Amino acid sequence: LNLCYQICLSSKPNFIIMLMDDMGWGDLGVFGDPNKETPNLDTMAAQGMLFPDFYSANPLCSPSRAALMSGRLPIRNGFYTTNAHARNAYTPQVIMGGIPDEEILLPEILKKAGYRNKIIGKWHLGQQPQYHPLKHGFDEWFGAPNCHFGPYNNKKTPNIPVYRNAEMIGRYYQDFVIDRKTGESNLTQIYIQEALTFIESQVTDKTPFFLYWAVDATHGPVYASKQFLGKSRRGLYGDAVSELDYGVGKILNKLIQLGVDKNTFVFFSSDNGAATYDKGHGGSNGPFLCGKETTFEGGMREPSIAWWPGRILPGQVSHQLGSLMDLYTTLASLSGQQIPTDRVVDGVDLSKVLFGNYEINRPLFYYRGNELMAVRLGQYKAHFWTWTNSIEEFKRGTDFCPGQIIENVTTHNQVNQTAQPLLFHLGRDPGEKYIIKPGSSEYKENIGPILTAVEDHKKNLIPGEPQLNWCDDAVMNWSPPGCEKLNQCYTAPPSKPTKCVWNH
């Protein structure tokens, strides 16, 4: 290993982050999906290191991705709102904000080390051109700035553009079809091919690369290619998972085939928990509570696997409390670069975890919008605020915790528990069902270190300028760069910024 450490680092390793969209912890065979339909991911885990205690930085797409790219919590990088307390906000196409220039993104760091960076798939850090990937360190982009919602009529709302690099090359539902009735779309196949071609080019060029494979077939509207449709035991969602699993296999095999597997660090994860509110048509969070939008385990614990043949020993399990933000610091470190020292970076360097199976003691912070809702330290998690969604919305049929009701925990009003935080032991109680009695010695012994961690955290916290407060129909994707060539420029309405309304 030490020998490899010297040799392997003499040439810069390649990096691939495979980030799924709304895929749940329980969606992989290796994480307990009863249908066991992810043979390639299960093999990836068997050849690498499984992380059952790995988290996103936020239970929603945009803030989670902004944190991954910046190494910093959304509260720092601005991906939150102050319009209302503890509300999740993201980047629909009416959003005015996006990733601030001041944030130093992972591809910007890697570029300094000579990497070529490509993002394939969903960006979601702002759809106005100044926020696009190529303005923030990426050399290539194939994908879209927003979710693949639609179809729209291009009158009241334009269809979302798909970009190749700095210019759009078409729009969803027009040029890149998703059949809303059948769920058929060949987008994942395109994303797989884009990845394979990029890897081949970089290997030919002998340039170290960073590929951010941000595929989104498991985000509603869920889609799969014809060859996968109807094949899963789980319905359309399972078809999408199967196709992504197939793609993972194709990419890993390509690395092996090109002989660069021993010089490529691949990390698989998801941006937030499964959308449990999708009435059984979304993914599974396994034994965990609730899902996307919430700061219960189902909202933020992610199915995570690290793979690097020859560097990471096969068949390992790490219970390291990890965060997607750690990839920022770890990849910087592995590329020989420094992370910024003029600001707090939340991600920690996982090198020792990956190569030595060390365990770093660190707290994890569960934010929802501008509020620190919960903190995990070791096996203990304390909730300072509890909330699922409003009772009004719940009664209208939106349920973030279908079939799950934990008294005083899955609350439908925002409950401030700070005076006596709700404490859980996630080892014996992963489902956050059994509140540890505040009078117990277990409570007394374990709440203290968490309170200290919170105090330290808040002491150093400088909230970023909130980016997700203002919305405007005029900033939608009416006339993105490149629209002229396609005759797809549409007329924006007059600008009329309003405070965004965030329900969750």
Next chain:
Amino acid sequence: LNLCYQICLSSKPNFIIMLMDDMGWGDLGVFGDPNKETPNLDTMAAQGMLFPDFYSANPLCSPSRAALMSGRLPIRNGFYTTNAHARNAYTPQVIMGGIPDEEILLPEILKKAGYRNKIIGKWHLGQQPQYHPLKHGFDEWFGAPNCHFGPYNNKKTPNIPVYRNAEMIGRYYQDFVIDRKTGESNLTQIYIQEALTFIESQVTDKTPFFLYWAVDATHGPVYASKQFLGKSRRGLYGDAVSELDYGVGKILNKLIQLGVDKNTFVFFSSDNGAATYDKGHGGSNGPFLCGKETTFEGGMREPSIAWWPGRILPGQVSHQLGSLMDLYTTLASLSGQQIPTDRVVDGVDLSKVLFGNYEINRPLFYYRGNELMAVRLGQYKAHFWTWTNSIEEFKRGTDFCPGQIIENVTTHNQVNQTAQPLLFHLGRDPGEKYIIKPGSSEYKENIGPILTAVEDHKKNLIPGEPQLNWCDDAVMNWSPPGCEKLNQCYTAPPSKPTKCVWNH
């Protein structure tokens, strides 16, 4: 494979059934426990065939075990009660009944084929001597007739005896200690050693053997040896699981070491779902609904693995709807014996599944006491009756479905749903959360075959004489065979049979 089929069957294969007690589907790493503390079972699965869709015949110990041993549903073999509707019954030490002589048990069949049969651990098919293992085909027994409840004072209630073969050699809490405060007991170590010694003897004797390893450390009161206590991330229950996993590894390695692994079929499973009512101190049923005592998936779906190097290909997953009763028919078949033809046997021969990964289309019946509560066929499950427990008991704090409430499904009164059975698709909805609309085409297409299966089942159903109706303090383990030598004979009260009261 065909060659092996000929050669391997020329000598009779050995059989080991490893039956856990109250271990849940989600307790194994390979089935998604986040703590991933079962390396030996995970390896067993990697070397063999995983069965994510395998069931016990009943959500409670005694009926489940009686069904395993007899190959027949409890409604046929008498392991049920008619004292009240749809009530689970079992064999506490006041029970008068037990396994009827008319039932032809698996060891009785194997004995005809020249096998030596041993049970290690919990019998639970009746504690009166006429019901003991050695009266029903076993050659050896080390273990107890009832659960390891206690300690008792030997005045109002005697402590449960531990037998070696036909005579007791001590009692729980007196001679075989379980520390109720710390959970310490070396019983699992004893059970492991018993297994290893038996295997060695049979290999030396060149006698084919059947070992029924019915360990019970995961049944309350949960226990573990000193070397495992406090080691698990999951608390005492996890300690018990870790020790059993260690035992599985020891046994499989012993087979390999003795060179009989390629001639030994090993099957690992559990007798019923995890005891979710144990307020977080029991096991996990993963993504499934409720647990022990119920006919929801959490009550009867079992963590199941088949292992036979050289015969069963490694790394396979079978979605065969399987039942513990199938082991009866399969082992009879593999030993070259016929199953009884004068009665209905519910178990099917899984040989083609194990060796050819075929899938047999068959319904599965979920009974609770004397009532057929639900039926699964393919991916669909229909509930004809729903019940968790009574609202009175629930209010007193016994919750079979902690944190889980599904409207009209987890009912606290017995609801007859027969007029319009509740239909679920377990592939996309393993948690039984989303009732398929009765008006939908999916409902109409899939309820029919289930109704037909029920009709066929009921047509051929001859209920056995119920064995679990009568209780009597006089039949407790006051003076079991062998008590004289130990000076542990206690005086039974006068016989006063009463109808047993079953709450669940």
